[in-house]
Amino acid sequence: MKKLIKFLSFFMSAVFLFSLTSFAAGEEYPVEIKAKSAILMDCTSGKILMKMNEHEKLPPASVTKIMPLLLVVEKLAEGKISLSDKVKTSAYAAGKGGSQIWLKENEEMTVDELLKAVAVASANDACCALGEYIAGSEKAFIQLMNNRAKELGMNDTTFVNCSGLDDTETNYTSAYDIALMSRELMKYEEIITKYTTIWMDELRDGETELVNTNKLVRFYPGTTGLKTGTTSKAGCCLSATAKRDGLHLVAVVLGSDNSSDRFETAKAMLNWGFSNYESVKPVIDKKLITDVLVEKGEKDKVMPAIPETEPVLIKKGRAGDIKQTITLSLKVHAPVEKGQTLGTVEFSIGSEKLAKYNLVSPENIDTLKLPLAFKRLLMKLI
Numbered sequence: 328m329k330k331l332i333k334f335l336s337f338f339m340s341a342v343f344l345f346s347l348t349s350f351a352a353g354e355e356y357p358v359e360i361k362a363k364s365a366i367l368m369d370c371t372s373g374k375i376l377m378k379m380n381e382h383e384k385l386p387p388a389s390v391t392k393i394m395p396l397l398l399v400v401e402k403l404a405e406g407k408i409s410l411s412d413k414v415k416t417s418a419y420a421a422g423k424g425g426s427q428i429w430l431k432e433n434e435e436m437t438v439d440e441l442l443k444a445v446a447v448a449s450a451n452d453a454c455c456a457l458g459e460y461i462a463g464s465e466k467a468f469i470q471l472m473n474n475r476a477k478e479l480g481m482n483d484t485t486f487v488n489c490s491g492l493d494d495t496e497t498n499y500t501s502a503y504d505i506a507l508m509s510r511e512l513m514k515y516e517e518i519i520t521k522y523t524t525i526w527m528d529e530l531r532d533g534e535t536e537l538v539n540t541n542k543l544v545r546f547y548p549g550t551t552g553l554k555t556g557t558t559s560k561a562g563c564c565l566s567a568t569a570k571r572d573g574l575h576l577v578a579v580v581l582g583s584d585n586s587s588d589r590f591e592t593a594k595a596m597l598n599w600g601f602s603n604y605e606s607v608k609p610v611i612d613k614k615l616i617t618d619v620l621v622e623k624g625e626k627d628k629v630m631p632a633i634p635e636t637e638p639v640l641i642k643k644g645r646a647g648d649i650k651q652t653i654t655l656s657l658k659v660h661a662p663v664e665k666g667q668t669l670g671t672v673e674f675s676i677g678s679e680k681l682a683k684y685n686l687v688s689p690e691n692i693d694t695l696k697l698p699l700a701f702k703r704l705l706m707k708l709i
Contacts, residue, residue, distance in 0.1 A: 358595035363582030368506040370575035381503040388556025391491030410439035420455040446522035451490040493560040502579040523552030567593040574606040624661030631686035663692040
């Protein structure tokens with residue numbers, strides 16, 4: 328009997344400890360992560376929803392190419408280059424190994440074709456050709472890549488090539504940094520997804536077939552991209568972006584043992600994100616916005632402009648819990664400048680602040696001049 332009691336006591340203790348361990352692990356990793364490092368981030372807000380070793384510096388393989396894609400798309404958005412621009416291949420770019428479209432020296436392709444080759448087939452030669460077109464050389468392009476990384480706060484990153492080939496020990500980044508540049512690239516969603524959502528395509532009038540290395544494009548609903556990478560040093564890596572009902576997420580997986588693990592891990596992370604969060608656009612209650620009195624102004628009151636709100640990330644089912652707090656000045660002294668802050672609107676759920684907007688004057692209001700002041704006085708007397 329004593330042995331039975333001891334066994335039951337030991338068993339209950341073990342169950343209790345196991346439940347604590349499982350709960351703690353479940354809090355940080357609600358899905359199974361088969362990788363050295365991973366992160367799930369909301370593309371709109373940058374909020375981290377899940378993370379594991381997210382700042383560990385690791386080789387990214389061809390996931391590196393997200394930065395070249397970003398730089399090219401930014402140049403397109405700025406109007407400094409166009410999709411129809413012809414790019415002549417250098418001997419250096421043509422000599423790039425690994426994944427390629429077998430560019431020949433002096434062969435010309437458009438920016439559009441080269442972008443497609445990089446985004447779909449992860450072509451190292453096409454990536455190098457684009458880099459040379461933008462910066463003059465791969466070395467100069469790498470400098471642009473590192474400069475942009477610093478601007479984005481990618482403090483775990485050093486790029487030494489534009490392709491991600493493991494030809495040096497100093498080419499590294501982190502899951503967190505990859506999420507940052509993936510999020511930045513998705514700000515140009517209308518441009519880049521025309522390439523990153525292609526499953527199969529062709530170049531050279533059908534002579535060169537392209538098949539996307541990102542299998543999620545074909546098999547995961549809502550996929551918007553983004554980039555795979557595989558080398559012996561890096562293992563199997565992936566930055567996967569997907570969008571459903573306005574919620575845009577990026578899941579980064581680095582150092583998986585095999586391709587299946589990286590895709591299954593990314594899918595599990597994205598599924599969890601879509602199941603637990605939603606994107607909601609809060610609405611400012613215009614009835615709560617009143618005129619602000621203007622002392623000694625040419626106008627005696629001003630109605631604040633109502634700003635356009637942006638979507639916020641919340642736990643699913645909590646849209647009804649969003650509260651708005653409006654703070655508005657009772658009066659201001661002239662002169663009032665257009666854009667001058669007259670108050671604020673803040674959205675929150677409990678103690679969590681979701682967004683804050685300024686209520687501003689839609690016009691300039693000058694100080695009351697003597698003739699107008701005299702006229703107003705006369706009208707009151709009459």
